[in-house]
Amino acid sequence: MKKSLVFLVEQYFYSPTLLQKLLSTLLLPLSWIYCFGMFIRFKTSKQIDFGIDIVSIGNLSVGGSGKTPLVTALALKYENVCVILRGYGRGSEGLQVVKDRDKILCDVGVSGDEAMIYAHKLPSAMVIVSEDRKKAILKAKKMGAKIVFLDDAYSKHDIKKLDFIIDVKIDNKSCLPSGAFREKLWNAKEAFVLKENKDFTRLVELKNKSAKMSLVTAIARPSRLDEFLPEVVSKNYFEDHYSYKKKELEEILIKDKSDTLLVTYKDYVKIKAFELPISLLDLEVKAEQKIFDKIDQYRNK
The missing domain is CATH 3.40.50 (Rossmann fold)
Structure with a gap:
């Protein structure tokens, strides 16, 4: 439920449907009040x-x-x-x-x-x-x-x-x-x-690349990764800051018959202790x- 709500909110803000655009217009008076409050602050x-x-x-x-x-x-x-x-x-x-x-x-x-x-x-x-x-x-x-x-x-x-x-x-x-x-x-x-x-400028290095990788990530607006992605077996998105469970990651590897999980560094720091096969999409900035x-x-x- 939480995961669905998070992605629905992201869609509403960044790639809204026609219905969501209408809702946004109806909410404008509340936005004006909120923004005025922030200005006073x-x-x-x-x-x-x-x-x-x-x-x-x-x-x-x-x-x-x-x-x-x-x-x-x-x-x-x-x-x-x-x-x-x-x-x-x-x-x-x-x-x-x-x-x-x-x-x-x-x-x-x-x-x-x-x-x-x-x-x-x-x-x-x-x-x-x-x-x-x-x-x-x-x-x-x-x-x-x-x-x-x-x-x-x-x-x-x-x-x-x-x-x-x-x-x-x-x-x-x-x-x-x-x-x-x-x-x-x-x-x-x-x-x-x-x-x-x-x-x-964003720079991307793919470390420990394998033949079959399943993307697993818990970042806000994960579609931002698309321009940097190699070919993957599947894309598995979790809500921002999600705390992974080892079993659910193992199930993705088994389901996809993948060699490794492809993750960002933000995901890596949370799952490295699981000792699962990992490929790292390491994003840096110049x-x-x-x-x-x-x-x-x-x-x-």
């Missing part, structure tokens, strides 16, 4: 300067935008880095230090999938998950961080930071519930919009120098 927020360089990478709409590989690409260029995120889908609450400079301190159940990706991909960085970003920033400072990357924090208007927004192609620009936008790009707030294939220049200008102010 923005205007009444007072920025706190934490005395540390803070860079936020986010997107305005619900659903995936590929933030994680972009944050990774940027964070790799700096020393004394801490990545902070909420940790959606984790089985824990409160502030958790996922990784210090030297080692990973918890499992993926505690950290959530995206935080564990950072823990693996950023060997020298610290990683913290917390619903309260301000508390996490103070913890990062205490641990010796000199620059913090916030995963998806445009809406945290009370934090002084440099904001980057990933442009997501979507026809309906309305706020929730009529459209997919959680917030607008307010004119009074400086933020830099990043466009794919202009400001950054960021243009102008993004680093913007970060360096901000840091040198």
